[in-house]
Amino acid sequence: MYRQSEIVNDPSKTSLLGDEGTDMIINVGPQHPSTHGVLHLVITLNGEAVKKVEPHLGYIHRSIEKMCESLTFRQFIYVTSKMDYLSSHMNNHCCAMCVEKGLQIEIPPRAQVIRVLMDELTRLASHQLWWGALAMDVGALTPFFLAFREREMINDIMEETCGTRLTMNYMVPGGVMADLHPNFQKRVHAFIDHFKRKIDEYDELVTDNIIFQNRTKGIGYISKEDAISYGMSGPAARGSGVQCDIRKLYPYEVYDKVQFEEVIETAGDCFARYLVRMKEMKQSISIVEQLIDNIPEGDFQAKTKAVLKLPKGEYYSRVETARGEFGVYIVSEGGTTPYRIKFRSPGFSNLSALDHMTRGQKIGDMVAIMGTLDLVIPDIDR
C-alpha cells in the first residue's frame, strides 16, 4: 500500500529519521479538526517527526468534470462554485470567460468592473477565513471570530447583490446575472472603512505574536525550484518567490487598468506564505477602492443567444483565485454541451507538495503547513 520508491530524497531531512522498526502510522482524517474537510492523510511518524505524508483523496469527489459533460454551457457554471466554495466567484468567472472566449463575446465594461470587484471581495473573504482557520490550527481560537466579523460583512454584501452567501452563480456568459444592488457601493465603503481599522488587530493578535512566529518561521520550507516543479501557484508559491499571479501575467477584465502589486516573499516558509496573504488583503482593498467609485454605466450583460453553442475547438482560460491558478480547459465538439472539461484546480497541485514540505517536521508543523497551503478539499477532489 505504501510507496515503493521515493522521488523526494533529501538527505538532510532523512538523517533526522529513525529506522523502519520504530515507525508509527497514523491516520489524520477524513474526520480531523485540522484537515478542514474530508482530507485523509496517512502519516508515517517517528516519534513526533513526520517521515512521510500520503494523501488519500476522494471522500468528496463528485466527478464534476463528468457531470459537466451533460450540462449546457449555461448550466455547468453553477457546479463550479461548489468546487472551491471559498472562491466561488472566481471559479464562475473563469468558466464564464472560457465560454466567452469560445463564443467571442465582448462583455460590457460595467460587467467587467463588477466581476473584478466581486473577485476581490471574494478573495478578501477567503483570506479572512484562511487567517482565522490558520490561527485555529496553531491553537489560537479567538482570531477565528475576528475574521468572521469582517467576512460576515462581505457575505452580507454578496447576499444583497448575488442572492446567496457562498455559492453565488452570479457570473454568466456575457456578464453578470443581475445589476449591482443600489446599496452596494455604500456597503462596500462601510466595509473598507471598517476593515482598514481592524486589520491592525490581525497583526497584534497573530502576526507579531512570538509563539505564532516561532510556529511558522522556518517551517515547511520549499525552494523556488521545487515550488515550480510541484506546479504550485497562488500565495503558496509566491511565498517561495515564484512570480505566478495570473492577474499580472495574463491580465483579464480590468486588471491591467488598476494599480496593484504582486506580493512576493522569498523566504519560502510558512511565515512567508502567511505574509503574502496578509499583504494580498491590503492589495485587494486597494483594488476595490480604485474601482468602487468608478463603475462605468451601461449594461451588465451582453446580449447572448438563449442556447449557447461553442464552436468546435479547445479553449483554456485561467484566473487567479484565492488559492492560486484556476484553469478551465473545454473541448467542444460544436454542441450545446462540452465534450470534455478539465478543471485545473490550485489545491490539487499545492497538495502534492505537502509531502515534500512536511518531511522531518513535527506533527504540529504539519498542521501549520496545511494551514498555510490553504487547502479546500472540494477543490482538490472536484
Added chain:
Amino acid sequence: MWSLQNIADSVQHWLYATFNPTIAMLIEFAIIGVLAIGLFSMLGLVLIYMERKVSAWMQLRLGPNRVGPKGVFQTMADTLKLIVKEGMTPNGADKLLFNLAPFIVMISAMVILAPLTFAKGFQIWDINIGVFFIAAISSLSVIGILMAGWASNNKYSLLGAMRSGAQIVSYELSAGLSILAIVVLSGSLKITDIIASQENGWWIFKGHVPVWIAFVIFIIAVTAETNRAPFDLAEAESELTAGFHTEYSGMKFALFFLAEYVNIFVVCALGAILFLGGWMPLHFGTGTKFNEVMDYIPSSVWFFGKTFFLIFVIMWFRWTFPRLRIDQLLNLEWKYLLPISMINLLLVTLIAILNWHF
C-alpha cells in the same frame, strides 16, 4: 462575628462535647469529605461557566444564555447530559487502567485541597510541609494521564500522554523553584506560616523584582502543568483531536474535565497564597483608614477574589495565544525558565539573608 473559622470551631466544639472523640473525629471526616466533594463539583460548575463566559466575551460572542438567567445553569445541564451518557470502553483498551485513570487524576486533584487555607483559620489540614505536599501530589496526576493515554490503545492518545508526561515533569522544576523563592523568604513550608509572614504586605509587594519574576515564572509553569493553552499539547485538538482523552466519553470524560478545572483552582490558590497573601487583606502602611476598610471584607472573599483573578489570567492566556510546539515548549522550560528561575532563586536567597525585603 460570623466567619468560617467561628463556624468550624463551634461545630467542632459541639461534636466533641456530644460524642466521644473517636466518633466525633469520624463525623468530622465525613463532613470534610462531603464538603470537599461539594467544593469539587461546585468549582467544576462555576469554573466551566466562567471559562465559557470569558471566552465568549473575548470572542465577541454572548456565551451560554439559554438555561437559567444568563445561562448559569448551562453547566448543570451539561453535567446532567454527561451523567446519562454511556461511558464506553473501547474494545482494544486495557479495561482496568482505562477505567482507573480518570479516578487517579481526580483523586490527586482532590487531595491537594487539604492544605489550602480558604479563609482565616479555615483549613482541612495544616500540615507542616504544606507547600511540599502540594508540589508532590500535583505531580501524581501525570500518572493518570499517562495511564489514560496508554490504556486507550489509540495513537493520538498515546502521543498526547507522552507529550503531557514530558511537559509536566519538566515544568515542575521551575514551578518548584519559584515556590522555593517564597519558602526561602518566609522561612517555612507551612502554609499558615507563609500567610502569616505576609501580614505586613504581600510578597509580591515587598519582595522586589526577583519575586515578580518568580511570580511570572510560576504562572507560566502552572499553566503548563495543568495542560492549559498555550501549553495544551496533551490535548492539542487541531493536531491530536483530543489527545489523551480522545477515547473517553460520558462521566469518565467529565472527571478529566473536572480535574482540569480543580487543578487550575488549586494552582491559582497556591499562587494567591504564596505571592498575594492568601486571605490577607490589602494593606498599605500601618493603621490607616484604608486598612480598616479592607479588614471589613471577610477573609474568604479575599482568598477567592485573588484566586479567581489568577484563574481569569490563565483563561485570558488560553483565549489569546496560539499553542507552542512540543520542542519549543521544552526549549522554553530548559533554556529560558529554568536558568532564569535558578538565578532568581539565588537573588531571592541573597535578599532573604541580607533582609533586604520589607
Added chain:
Amino acid sequence: MSFIKNYIGDVWGAVKSLAAGMKLTGHYALHHKKEKITQQYPDNKDTLNLPERFRGEVVLIHDENNEHACTGCTACELACPNGTIKIITKFDLTPEGKKKKALDTFVYHLDLCTMCNLCIEACPTSAIKMDQTFEHSVTDRSELIKTLNKPGSKIREGVE
C-alpha cells in the same frame, strides 16, 4: 556580553508581543456588550430582514385573483441543471375553440434545488421568482416535492 543582551532582548520582545495580544482580547472582554457580533437567531426572527434577492426557494407568483403568468413553456425545466422542475401541461380550449397549451401542474423538487437562479433567468414571462424563506427542514422527504400552482389557479389574461 552581547549574548546576554540578545537573550534579554529576546525575552523582552516576546513578552511585549504577548502583551499586545492580551491587551486586545482584554479590551474585547471588557467591552463585550458593545462589540458582540452574534445574533440571537430564533429570537430575532421578527426583525430579521433578508434582502429581496435572497434565494430561498422557487415560487410561482399568484395575484389576488389566483392567476399566474406561467404558460407552460418549460423554459425553466430546460434551464435547470438538476431536474428540479417538472412542468406538466394540459390543453385548454380557447373561446375560439382552438386548443392551447397551458400549465397543469408545476412540480418543484426542493430537495434537488441548488438555488442557482437559472430558471428565474430563463422564464420569458417572469412567472416565477425566488422567495426569501429559508427554513426548509421537514420530517419527511416527500414534503419537499411541491406543487407550485395553487389549486384552481389559471393563467392571467394577456400573457403569451
Added chain:
Amino acid sequence: MTRDELKIKITELLPLAIFEEGGEWLNVMIEPAEWLPFAQQLHDLTDLKFDYMFCLTCVDWKTHLSMLYHLTSTTFRHTIVVKSKLDRNQPEIETVSHIWRTAEFHEREVYEMFGVKFLHHPDLRLLILPEGWEGKNPMRKDFEDPVNMIKL
C-alpha cells in the same frame, strides 16, 4: 519566444512533430514513444526551459485517447501544449513525474480516471477512487454506473 520561433525550435528537436493549427497556444502532436526524451529536452534546454506544468489531462475521443500536457516557462513565459495519441485498449506512456513533480499526482488521477498506464511511475496507485475499483475508468465516455448516474 514567440509561437513561430517555438515552432522552428521544436522542428529542430523533433522533425516529425505535427503542429495543430488554431488554439491559443502552439499545439504539438507527438508519438508516445518520443515523449520522454522530448520532455526532458523541453525542460532542460536553456532557451526553452518549460519548467512549469500547469495542466495535465486526457481526453477520450472514443476511438483513441489523447494525453495533453500544458507547459509553460516561468522565465520566458511561453506556453506549449503537447498532445499524444494513445491506443484506447492499451494506453501506455512514459511518466514525466521525475521532470515535473506535479505530474505525479496528475498522472495518478489520469491513471484511475482514464486507465492510462504511466510506465516507470514511482507510485501508480488509486488516488481518488476507493480500493478495489481497478479496471473501470469513470471518465471514459462509455462508463456507465447504473446506481449513481442519473440521466436527466
